[in-house]
Amino acid sequence: MDLAELLEISEKERRKKKPLEIHCCVAASCVSSNSQSIKDKLTEILRNQNLADKVDVIGVGCLGLCSKGPLLRNSQSGEFYCNVSLDNVEEILKDLKGEKCRIEKISPDDPFYKKQMHIVLENSGKIDPESIESYIANGGYITLYQVLHEMTPQEVIEEITKSGLRGRGGAGYPTGLKWSLVAKSVAEKKFVVCNADEGDPGAFMDRSVLESDPHKIIEGMTIAAYAVGAQQGYIYIRGEYPLAISRLQTAIRQAKKYGLLGSQIFEANFDFKIDLRIGAGAFVCGEETALMQSIEGKRGTPYPRPPYPAEYGLWGYPTLINNVETFANVVPIIRNGSEWFSKIGTENSKGTKVFALAGKIARTGLIEVPMGTTLREIVEEIGGGVPNKGKIKAIQTGGPSGGCIPASKLDTPVDYESLIELGSMMGSGGMIVMDENTNMVEVAKFFMEFSKDESCGKCIPCRAGTYEIHNILSKILNGEATQYDFEKLKLLCKMVKETSLCGLGQSAPNPVLSTIMNFEDEYLSLLKEDI
Ligand SMILES: Cc1cc2nc3c(=O)[nH]c(=O)nc-3n(C[C@H](O)[C@H](O)[C@H](O)COP(=O)(O)O)c2cc1C
Ligand code: SF4
Ligand code: FES
Numbered sequence: 001m002d003l004a005e006l007l008e009i010s011e012k013e014r015r016k017k018k019p020l021e022i023h024c025c026v027a028a029s030c031v032s033s034n035s036q037s038i039k040d041k042l043t044e045i046l047r048n049q050n051l052a053d054k055v056d057v058i059g060v061g062c063l064g065l066c067s068k069g070p071l072l073r074n075s076q077s078g079e080f081y082c083n084v085s086l087d088n089v090e091e092i093l094k095d096l097k098g099e100k101c102r103i104e105k106i107s108p109d110d111p112f113y114k115k116q117m118h119i120v121l122e123n124s125g126k127i128d129p130e131s132i133e134s135y136i137a138n139g140g141y142i143t144l145y146q147v148l149h150e151m152t153p154q155e156v157i158e159e160i161t162k163s164g165l166r167g168r169g170g171a172g173y174p175t176g177l178k179w180s181l182v183a184k185s186v187a188e189k190k191f192v193v194c195n196a197d198e199g200d201p202g203a204f205m206d207r208s209v210l211e212s213d214p215h216k217i218i219e220g221m222t223i224a225a226y227a228v229g230a231q232q233g234y235i236y237i238r239g240e241y242p243l244a245i246s247r248l249q250t251a252i253r254q255a256k257k258y259g260l261l262g263s264q265i266f267e268a269n270f271d272f273k274i275d276l277r278i279g280a281g282a283f284v285c286g287e288e289t290a291l292m293q294s295i296e297g298k299r300g301t302p303y304p305r306p307p308y309p310a311e312y313g314l315w316g317y318p319t320l321i322n323n324v325e326t327f328a329n330v331v332p333i334i335r336n337g338s339e340w341f342s343k344i345g346t347e348n349s350k351g352t353k354v355f356a357l358a359g360k361i362a363r364t365g366l367i368e369v370p371m372g373t374t375l376r377e378i379v380e381e382i383g384g385g386v387p388n389k390g391k392i393k394a395i396q397t398g399g400p401s402g403g404c405i406p407a408s409k410l411d412t413p414v415d416y417e418s419l420i421e422l423g424s425m426m427g428s429g430g431m432i433v434m435d436e437n438t439n440m441v442e443v444a445k446f447f448m449e450f451s452k453d454e455s456c457g458k459c460i461p462c463r464a465g466t467y468e469i470h471n472i473l474s475k476i477l478n479g480e481a482t483q484y485d486f487e488k489l490k491l492l493c494k495m496v497k498e499t500s501l502c503g504l505g506q507s508a509p510n511p512v513l514s515t516i517m518n519f520e521d522e523y524l525s526l527l528k529e530d531i
Contacts, residue, residue, distance in 0.1 A: 001259040002267055003145055006136060009258075013137035018056040021075040022092065023125060026059035027066075027211045028204075028243050034086065035070035041089050042072075055096065058134075061212020063125040065112055066365035068104070073125065078108035111381045112363050117344070119352050120328040121368045124212035129247050132254035135215040141260055143335045147223050148268040151334075156227040157183060160330065162338035164350035169195055169286075169323030170401065170427050171503075172349070172416040178320065181310035182228040185318035190230035192221050193295070193314070193321045196237040196244070197279055197286035200399030201450060203430035205354045206324035208366050210237070210244035213328070214251035218261065218274060220327035223334060225272045228320050233274040236291050238281045248276055283400070283454035287502050288321045290456070301456045302502035323428065325354055345371030349415035353426065359396075359433035362387050369414070376410040379433050390435045394518070398427030400447045400454075401507030403514025404440060423514035425507075440519040441526060444512045445473040451508035462505025465496035469512060476523060482530045486523060490516065 024030075024039040036059075043057045063071045068082035072092065081092055082104040095101035106112070118124070128134040135141070147156055161176025182190060194217060198206040210217060221233050237245055252274055255261040263271045277295050279285045285300040292314050294300035313319025329351060333341045342350050349371040355378065358364050362384030369378060375395055379385065386392055394404040403424035405412070412418050416426050434443065452466040472489045475481040493509035500506045516523060 001265075006141060006145060009133055010137045010139075013133040018054060019076075020055045020096070022055060022057045023060040023063070023073040023075060024057055025061070025063045025069060025071045025125065026129075027062035027208055028241075029062070029066040030069040030071060031243065033070045035084075037086060038070055038072070038084055038089050041086055042092060045090060045093055049093065051096075058128055059130070060126060061124040061129045062121075062208045062366050064116075064121075064365050064367065065106065065363055067363055068106070068365075080106040080108075082106055112365075112367075112384070115373070115377060115382050116368055117352050117370050118368050119332050119341075119344075120209060120325055120354050121212070121366070122332065123216060124209070124366075127213065129212050129214055130250055132215060132251065132258065132260075135213070139335070140215050141219055143331045144219050144222055144260070145266050147226060147334060148266045148270055153183060153227045153229065156223060156334065159334055159338045160227070163333045163341040164338075164345075164348075165326065165329050165333060165341065166349065166416065167323055168325035168329075168353070168428065170398070170425070172426060175322065175326055178310060178322070179224065179227055181308070182230075182318050182320040185311050187317050189232070189317045190228055191314045191317060191319040192225045192228065192230045192233040193291070193319055194221055194233070194235040194324060194327055195286060195288070195291060195321055196235055196241075196324045197283075197291060198238065198241075198324075198428065199281070199283035199286050199454070200401075200428055200430045201447075202356060202358050202396075202432050203399060203428055204356045205366065205429045207241050207244050208356075209324050209328055209354070210241070211247055214244075214247045215255065216331055217248075217324060217327050218251055218255055220330035221274060222261065222265065222272050223330050224320060224322065224327065226270055228318075230320065231271055231273070233272060234277050234295055234314075235274060236277045236279055236285075236295060238279045238285075240281050245276065245278065252276070282456070283450070284456045284502070284504050287504060289502070291321070292319065301458045302504075304501060325429070346413060346415045348417060353414065353429060355429045355431045357383050357431050357433070359431075360386050360390065360392075360435040360438075361433040371415045372413040374411050374413050375405065378414070378431070379410070383433065386433070386435045390437075392433060393436045393438050394434045394440065394443075396424075396432040396434065396443065396511075397430065398425040398510070399430045400450045401425060401503065401510055402427045402430075403510045404434070404443060404518060405514075406518040423510070423517045425510070439477075440515045440522050441473060441477055444515045445470065445477060447511035448473055448508065451504065455504060455508075459499075459501040459505065461496050461499040462501070462508065465492055465500070466505070466508050468492055469496065469509065473512070476526050479526060479528060481527055483527055484530060486527055
């Protein structure tokens with residue numbers, strides 16, 4: 001493959017485009033509500049009406065407003081058709097003919113869409129995730145060509161560093177710094193790993209990105225491999241994501257066929273391969289050292305760092321590990337320049353963040369907003385607030401490692417530091433809205449149950465501590481705990497945080513500590529008198 005061939009594929013694909021396209025979401029949530037059959041039926045209706053040469057029905061990735069799925073979009077008006085079913089799909093045809101349509105429609109100017117900014121999701125809902133040609137026609141793989149022919153590895157790393165991108169897997173480690181550490185490590189082999197384990201309850205950002213735009217991750221990983229000097233990549237993805245796995249398998253096969261993975265990519269002196277590794281769904285395998293153990297075929301348990309994977313990773317070789325969303329930012333940053341990216345967001349948190357918006361909220365789904373957007377804008381304007389005029393009580397971010405932010409802090413701009421100050425954390429992007437009927441002690445117990453079950457058991461503070469914290473929370477909820485138990489709970493949380501081996505144990509007490517910090521009265525009201 002050379003540049004002329006790439007441009008020819010792009011041109012050919014663009015020439016095939018019909019004047020009007022109906023984009024039908026074929027990401028997991030809509031597929032589970034039958035969107036694939038809806039797509040087939042609409043295609044058949046258009047064919048029967050001799051409209052097939054004017055209108056095309058294209059399967060695309062997530063269109064964002066998953067709670068209104070199956071969701072389809074009219075490419076000309078930009079309007080979305082909501083809750084489409086096999087019974088009402090003909091109504092879309094009426095709309096195309098200018099007749100009255102009985103399907104709920106949402107304008108692209110609706111606050112759900114208007115307030116967002118798509119960088120990671122720039123192709124989601126626009127291209128066919130199963131077609132490399134569709135990705136190429138949207139500018140795909142041109143950036144990789146430019147990187148391989150016009151930039152040195154050092155220049156690529158400098159761009160990523162200057163952009164201010166921080167890892168989206170949870171901790172927010174500066175990506176450019178991580179890349180430069182791997183690049184500096186001298187070894188005969190190096191690896192690049194994409195962490196697609198995504199085990200937090202309520203989180204589905206990475207799954208959605210992979211189902212909607214898998215080539216963007218392949219292109220981002222390949223650019224990273226060139227920058228750090230790696231020859232082999234792995235995408236570690238959980239087995240519970242069959243659609244994302246199959247789309248990745250298709251994408252890797254297509255990229256290999258066009259010579260975009262393999263030897264001498266774009267006729268440059270650079271070889272890179274990507275293989276999938278399917279995890280069995282243990283939350284701890286998202287932790288980078290456990291993940292590497294799992295890739296090596298061992299039991300997925302963490303081990304102490306240093307040495308960090310950048311120096312001593314897979315099979316002892318330097319390894320770059322980044323999250324799906326981190327890799328998804330690479331192509332836009334190189335294409336548009338670090339200066340463009342660094343102007344988006346806040347002083348210390350650049351770019352955008354994808355959130356899986358869920359819970360007691362009118363509109364749930366996948367959103368992407370600039371860092372610095374306030375929680376209020378996200379949950380009230382984009383999410384439409386609590387249905388039936390209910391009140392927001394708290395927002396949970398960061399999953400089992402995060403915490404619950406009270407409604408009084410809704411005007412906080414979302415970035416890495418501000419969420420930590422509120423006793424929570426950005427995490428990978430799960431955001432669960434809770435209404436006034438939520439019992440915050442129960443919420444803490446729910447997350448502690450998760451951490452207790454997912455603890456790998458390797459170190460005692462986490463193995464025994466999460467179990468004991470869970471016991472005390474049950475005792476409090478049953479009205480059997482005293483002030484003594486409550487004090488013990490706080491001490492235990494501190495001990496587990498400070499002495500656990502890996503991030504799972506170190507952050508497991510956060511949902512308890514943050515609910516104590518913001519909703520202590522609820523705990524106190526459940527305590528019985530000391531005897
Ligand atoms: C218990 C636990 C689970 C984790 N799960 C994930 C995960 O599913 N995806 C992810 O990218 N990072 C996860 N991480 C963070 C990774 O260890 C690592 O920091 C991250 O993949 C680095 O990528 P980034 O620099 O792009 O954020 C987890 C960490 C812990 C402690
Ligand atoms: S902190 Fe928990 S999950 Fe991590 S190594 Fe220890 S027991 Fe395993
Ligand atoms: S999965 Fe269809 S809109 Fe999100």
